[in-house]
Amino acid sequence: VQVRVDSDVCDLHGQCVITAPEIFRFDDDGELQYLDEVGEQLRAKAEAAASICPTGAIELDP
Amino acid sequence: LTGAALRRVVVVGASLAGLRAAERLRADGFEGELTVVGDEPHPPYDRPPLSKELLAGEIKDDAVALRGRDELAADWLLGRRATALNPRRGALALDDGRELPYDGLVVATGSAPRRLPELDPALPGVFELRTLDDARRLREALAARPRVAIVGSGFIGTEVASTCRKLGLEVEIVTLDPPLAIAGQLASRICSQLLAEHDVRVRVGRRVTAWLGGGHTEGLELDDGSRVEADVVLVAIGAAPVTGWLEGSGAWLGNGVACDAHCRVLGLQGVVAAGDVARWPNARFRGREMRVEHWTNAVEQGVAAARTLLRGASENTTYAPIPSFWSDQFGVRFQSIGLPGLADRFEIEEGTVAERRFAAAAYRAGELVGALSCAAPKGLVKLRARLARECPERPVLAA
Numbered sequence: 001v002q003v004r005v006d007s008d009v010c011d012l013h014g015q016c017v018i019t020a021p022e023i024f025r026f027d028d029d030g031e032l033q034y035l036d037e038v039g040e041q042l043r044a045k046a047e048a049a050a051s052i053c054p055t056g057a058i059e060l061d062p
Numbered sequence: 063l064t065g066a067a068l069r070r071v072v073v074v075g076a077s078l079a080g081l082r083a084a085e086r087l088r089a090d091g092f093e094g095e096l097t098v099v100g101d102e103p104h105p106p107y108d109r110p111p112l113s114k115e116l117l118a119g120e121i122k123d124d125a126v127a128l129r130g131r132d133e134l135a136a137d138w139l140l141g142r143r144a145t146a147l148n149p150r151r152g153a154l155a156l157d158d159g160r161e162l163p164y165d166g167l168v169v170a171t172g173s174a175p176r177r178l179p180e181l182d183p184a185l186p187g188v189f190e191l192r193t194l195d196d197a198r199r200l201r202e203a204l205a206a207r208p209r210v211a212i213v214g215s216g217f218i219g220t221e222v223a224s225t226c227r228k229l230g231l232e233v234e235i236v237t238l239d240p241p242l243a244i245a246g247q248l249a250s251r252i253c254s255q256l257l258a259e260h261d262v263r264v265r266v267g268r269r270v271t272a273w274l275g276g277g278h279t280e281g282l283e284l285d286d287g288s289r290v291e292a293d294v295v296l297v298a299i300g301a302a303p304v305t306g307w308l309e310g311s312g313a314w315l316g317n318g319v320a321c322d323a324h325c326r327v328l329g330l331q332g333v334v335a336a337g338d339v340a341r342w343p344n345a346r347f348r349g350r351e352m353r354v355e356h357w358t359n360a361v362e363q364g365v366a367a368a369r370t371l372l373r374g375a376s377e378n379t380t381y382a383p384i385p386s387f388w389s390d391q392f393g394v395r396f397q398s399i400g401l402p403g404l405a406d407r408f409e410i411e412e413g414t415v416a417e418r419r420f421a422a423a424a425y426r427a428g429e430l431v432g433a434l435s436c437a438a439p440k441g442l443v444k445l446r447a448r449l450a451r452e453c454p455e456r457p458v459l460a461a
Contacts, residue, residue, distance in 0.1 A: 013397070014397075048365070051082060
């Protein structure tokens with residue numbers, strides 16, 4: 001699964017970091033870092049993160 | 063009936079919780095008939111911008127549409143209100159006289175603004191803010207640059223005060239409780255400071271006794287005999303769950319629709335509930351009964367309710383979230399997790415309150431119950447992990 005965060009839309013709420021810490025994290029500067037590709041076993045986590053993003057900034061493909 | 067046996071699912075409510083429930087049903091393999099009923103004419107949209115960007119005219123109306131509706135393979139009955147549920151016949155009655163058969167149903171009818179007898183929203187210049195249409199009407203009224211009085215100082219009241227000040231309008235708040243009291247003492251203190259810094263007069267502990275006006279609003283009379291002059295009044299004193307259509311159905315009602323720990327509605331079969339309307343025992347906070355009106359709960363409970371409906375209840379379907387909210391106002395973002403409104407003590411873990419960049423742990427009787435932050439999401443995430451450890455899920459007695 002490919003993961004993409006639209007940085008123009010992301011508002012750093014951090015819900016993805018809470019929901020899917022395996023994929024998303026804040027670095028030392030408080031910037032969002034994430035894996036841009038994850039295996040099938042993390043699909044559910046990625047979907048949960050996308051659906052709980054308050055700004056809808058996370059896109060998954062496929 | 064669960065899982066493969068379900069043929070017809072009706073989701074009552076076409077907002078965030080209903081949409082996320084419908085999505086989860088499809089994503090988890092439900093292939094039967096899916097119908098979503100919504101009492102507003104609009105497809106699902108996002109409410110948080112209504113008090114902020116949309117009201118300020120910074121975004122267009124279509125920017126609040128929620129994605130995902132078109133891919134759903136569902137029938138959308140919009141502008142239709144559910145009027146009654148007949149569980150014996152497995153039918154939902156609508157306001158156009160139609161009946162929808164169901165064998166699985168999701169209650170997601172949300173909440174509606176509470177009203178004051180003195181301030182009927184039908185009066186000229188009196189508004190409430192819940193729907194997109196409410197927000198459009200208020201935005202139009204604000205364009206005439208009125209003096210604004212806001213009754214209530216919760217999330218909506220304080221956020222609209224912020225938007226009005228951004229638009230350069232005079233605003234006064236009349237409120238029984240201190241600003242943002244529901245979010246705990248620390249948020250309340252900072253919010254009070256923000257309002258003062260932005261020249262919003264706040265009359266705390268005051269009640270409205272009369273609307274003043276004739277063909278238009280002239281102001282409000284308060285219980286101490288004083289008056290507030292205003293051309294526009296927003297009533298923002300909270301919301302009440304929409305459950306009238308469930309009366310007589312057998313569902314247990316009272317402060318919303320009562321559910322078990324798996325979002326199953328008590329008193330009915332094959333019916334689950336999610337979002338503002340649902341009250342349930344949270345296995346994480348000593349089984350504390352909760353009804354949560356926040357955005358993230360609508361998403362998480364919509365998903366959880368759909369799972370229970372499809373798979374039946376098991377230890378994997380216990381809905382035991384750590385609630386969270388955010389509020390953007392006067393350039394500050396409050397974020398919380400857990401139950402900071404219950405706290406008797408806050409401890410700053412990172413940053414400073416003076417700079418409005420901090421993360422604070424919230425304690426009640428020495429026990430961590432939540433956290434509040436401003437501009438420190440990373441600190442909040444850390445405190446959330448700690449709360450998840452210190453406040454684990456424990457079994458709730460079956461209802």
